[in-house]
Amino acid sequence: MASSFWNIAYQQATKSGVLVAKVYSFLHVTTNYLAFPAYAFGPSMIPTLHPSGNVVLAERISKLTRGDVIVLQSPEDPNKLPTKRVVGLEGDSVSFVVDPGKNDESRTIVVPKGHVWVEGDYTQNSRDSRSFGPVPYALVQGRLLWRVWPFQDFGPIGPPTTT
């Protein structure tokens, strides 16, 4: 009978649909509350991260401390997710050179409540809080934990290497 073919097809479709929904839910809960992979590229975090690209693991569990490398939602462009290092927490005083190309004039800012101050490790080529100001804490997406690729540099992402 023709209808039983569609019955079987419908049953198969719903079974696959339920499986997809279960896998998606599991992935969703894991990436939103535990850890998620990210692809970071660009020159602003040299030498911690390669400019040509790194696949990293970021976690959402721990509370942020000074020196953590984080993924955040950019306050300038809602679609961009830059990776920078937390240099100041709320209440900290941060000093930075306002226009390094022009002169050595520096400013000191107190990070307001509910915000963090982020800077790239390669300050000469980094758009960070020195341009867009302190970042509200809710825009922080996760803390970088581990680098997965390139394989030669498989390992934890640590404190800035002092040159």
Place this chain on the structure above:
Amino acid sequence: MRWLRYLNQWRGTAKEALEQVSIVAKFLCLIHVTDRYIISSTHVQGPSMLPTLNLTGDVILTEHLSHRFGKIGLGDIVLVRSPTDPTRMVTKRVLGLEGHRLSFSADPLVGDSSVSVVVPKGHVWIQGDNLYASTDSRNFGPVPYNLIEGKALLRVWPPRFLGSLR
């Protein structure tokens, strides 16, 4: 060895219990995904949105889809995560999108001195409808767009005020 046999007797029950737990877990997942990403109800209270929203508290339906597609427009009432306290959500109206120039009175109780700002790229300007009792962009500045978490659709409680919010 008697306790092993005892455990075996409970195997059937344990299997049934696990099945029931997994049904409950799947239901909770579905509720969570709907509540966070599609539509949810929020209890809002406070004087900052009078007369649109009541002081003692309203329940409003908020949808969480528009902000992901950039469909937040002028005059929308939005749920925003507070830039000063990341654990709190505030409900305000969007009065300026990026690039808009706004004038506002720095202190409406004191005088008419007005300040003019341009909303920077990637930010929105939010204000409560009750200018005299609202902490909003006039205090903490324009808010990054990504802090918007939902758009208010309609009010569902108290029942005599059921309907759209304008």
